[in-house]
Amino acid sequence: MTVQNDNLTIAGKTFTSRFLLGTGKFSSKTALAESIAASNAEIVTVALRRIDIDQHEENIIQYIPKNVTLLVNTSGARNAQEALRIARLARESGCGNWIKVEVINDSKYLLPDNAETVKATELLVKEGFIVLPYMSPDLYIARELVAAGAATVMPLGSPIGSNKGLKTKELIQILINEIDIPIIVDAGLGAPSQAAEAMEMGADAVLVNTAVATAGNPQLIAQAFAEAVKAGRLAYLSGLPSEKICAEASSPLTGFLYE
Amino acid sequence: MFRYLKLRNKKMNVTLNGKPKDISDRTTLETIIRGHCQSPEHVVAELNGSIIGRSFWESTTLKENDRLELVSFVGGG
């Protein structure tokens, strides 16, 4: 049984899959291609780097199907201006104008700089980019990003590459409750069950990279993630049984109404 | 005669992706890019801080001390 019309819409574009795949750290480009295919990911992230002028490497783009939306991240940017520079370069490549704003000035934890992320989002939206900002879950920042014109908000579950899951669960739940644009949980998801958990909470999508790229069998776990995302989404749509209101044993409060 | 020969073989120094490089005088962007990149169709060129669109690669020649950045996509999260 499938749920009709439960598509993910970002910036007017609709997607069937709510699983986004990052393309970093794969052992081979073939493994990447297989993972994209196995998970049916319709959005993948890539980064921009100086080409290695001494080696003639194949471009990763050749391994990404043409119908997949490229989300170019601004990794390497330590502030809003650098993010803007990278975004302009990305757009020039002709692969679209979807940018994942990733402004990180912390090489120990790779935590995003929320303040610079807001500035970068403002700058990029003004130049017509479709901006998907990566951030530390914070309601004020999320509201500023919405006001700046972000297409989604991408709060981290736990630090990049840590595979620790939804350590920021309560804060993400607040964003899901209060923010109207799509919430894509990004970073730190280490197991399909964690992706399912994020979807059950009401997240609109998840993005996974390390857990797939560095797995023993990336293709298989990519498929597992995709299925977990679907399961979590179905559970959310069906409405989870509400937590029972548990009465603590204490003196009755409403006896007076029935005397 | 001697002076004419010298002009024809003039080299110049530019910075390519952060590294110093000697290239011939009047090398175009098109030439450099094709010479160093396997898939030029996905390469983006930034010369002295400005993005140069691919339609201008043929007509843009490099000068002494130019800073050229050639970037393209790689895997990333």
Add this chain to the structure above:
Amino acid sequence: MHFDLANIQDILSDQDPQLTERLAQEAARLTRQYFGRAISLYAPLYISNYCSCFCTYCGFNNHNHIPRLKLTADQIEQEMQKIAHSGIENILILTGESYQMTPLSYLKETVLISKKYFSSTALEIHPLEEEEYRELYLAGADSVTLYQETYNRSRYAEVHLSGKKKDYDFRYQAPERIARAGFRQISLGVLLGLSDLAEDLFALFSHLRQMEQAFPGVEYSLSFPRLRQIKGKDLSLSRIDNISFIKTICLARIYFPRIGINLSTRESPTLRDHAIELGVTRISAGSNTSVGGYSTADPERQNPQFDIADSRSVAEMLCMLKEHHFDPVLTDWRRIDNT
């Protein structure tokens, strides 16, 4: 917790006393968690009963032949002195809905006087334009209370027969204007008994949710006045029994754990004393709902907006609260000048 109409309807119609008890326990737990046992006290001051509207359920309606009074600045000062003397620091200033008789200048003057006696001034007046609200805020008012009465448009039209109050949308959009004007506290509510309870609660909660999202920095509170007798005459259009009333308070607390819930002296002492265990966080004390009723008017000839059911004085309320291990709060913050 997410609320929806079906859920509210189910809870209200369920006759099981155990459900009521469970709701109450949960509401009590949340209230303790977010408010401790602090209960704020306030007193209402009616400064004018002139009204240009005909609301079928209200004692001040313009078809009702009662003596119309509007306090002068001196009389206001006198009333305020009397109230302040009892220890009250939060005042709620009320008027009938008359733009002519109680214009902005009069309201501003009242707020300026109020600043001398009270640390917090709330207003329950006719809906104004944003600029007018801003002037009142800058004059020193901290809070505005405005009930939609009922969110059911056809019912609203049935009971509001003349005057500016007929304009549903002007009233509905007022909380937004109040927030934009700078007010940090806004109180919303419905008049229980006017229309279908479940529908009105759902609409009220939805309105509150919208306000929370648009103006997250504002402190919100809810009120659930039940239509009462006026001079012995019962004007309610449908009965809201005590069980439904208590469930309403519990639902408000469960759906909005951090909002204030107000309870006036419309309700009996017994009910009020129980309600503060379940979610109510602000109550009035020593109330008089007649214009000039605290000091100037002859008690026998007063025309209250509603009959008071709990006539305990401030001192008596403080005593009761302490006996029940509550922490009565007369003032929980002082204004630095509103800018």
